[in-house]
Amino acid sequence: MRYYKQIILSLIILTCAFTTSRAQEELLFRHLTRNDGLLHDNVTCIVQDSLGYMWFGSHRGLNRYDGYSIDSYKYENGIINSVYYNRVYSIQIVGHHIWLATEAGLSCFDIRTKKFVSYRVEGQSDPDFYSKVRVLKRGINHQLWLISDNQIRLVKIQSSKIDGTQPVLFAQKIGDTYSYIADELNPKVATDSLGNVWISGKRYLSAYKPNANGELQFSGNINNNIGSGVRDICYDNGYLWLIYQEHLAKYKIENGDHYVLIKQVMFNTPRRCTVTVR
CATH class of the missing domain: 2.40.10 (Thrombin, subunit H)
Known part of the structure; x- marks a missing residue:
């Protein structure tokens, strides 16, 4: 596990350098740390958006890397809860939102406004499940798989018809049930x-x-x-x-x-x- 985290921690930038004397590729590595702007050296997950920006989840929040500089974003809605929401385990992008599985459960970040936003769940009971989500996997057609320790659920993400900004999660059946129990x-x-x-x-x-x-x-x-x-x-x-x-x-x-x-x-x-x- 330690070796795995060290690999994730290092952002690998691959470029091909060709010289006239020898036709071979040179791999250039650049290691990003807190000195470069990372919120934490323990980067747990990485995803790339449609514009090419790299997003890093860590134990202290969310970072965006454009190839030159790093921006930082932290969940700050409440001093106590912020610590747990900023401990990120998994991230996925659906539309213009970044979905994060954190120590406190599922949270959402709007790429356009660069702010954490609230979301609403429709068509499913047991709201406590969303505080237990630890892994995310992107599906097709704006679907998102939510995985806890022993349970899997599927939701489809749409914008609210009221204001068009708040994302709404619509529960989708997996076969004849809304929850797959492992x-x-x-x-x-x-x-x-x-x-x-x-x-x-x-x-x-x-x-x-x-x-x-x-x-x-x-x-x-x-x-x-x-x-x-x-x-x-x-x-x-x-x-x-x-x-x-x-x-x-x-x-x-x-x-x-x-x-x-x-x-x-x-x-x-x-x-x-x-x-x-x-």
Whole structure:
């Protein structure tokens, strides 16, 4: 974990430098610290907006980097609550808002006004859930996945019809329920560009597909024990990648619901790994 945080902490700027004497790339690294304007050296998450600005979440607030200088933004609505809202774990951009999962739960930052703003939740009970959100994942069509220790919910973000500025979260069903309850801690979500979804957190992976109205419908469990113990999951061009504590697995999705293991990398030791290709 410490090594992982050190990697995130260092912003890597890659440029290609070509000389006449040798045709090779030179990688230039610049490390940003509090001396450059970071609110905290412990940067926990990074996202890039549509204009190219880099946004960093840290244990003391939010930073924006334009390639030259760093701006800082802190939640300051109440002295006590500010400490917890400024401890950022995950960030995602939907439209012109940055959504943050913090120690105090979900918060929202307006990129245009550069201010933290309030939001409203519609169509769902249990408002306490939003104070437990620790991980965010962007979906399609202004959707946002909210993940707590053992629960996953899906919302669609729209602007308020009253003033057009306050964002409103509309709860979306995941199959026939508004809340996916996992058997294991830290469930994961993977999505593709068509809106297909895979969720871990049980012995099996749960798969969902959007219907003609865009509603997620349960399409079955992948009952081959590949869903248990998943540390992270990612979809890429017809393949599903799953990271476990001791190995990395790559599955090819055939005919929409058949999963074939084609590669596995075992994490035997920090110095050695074994690759199995099928």
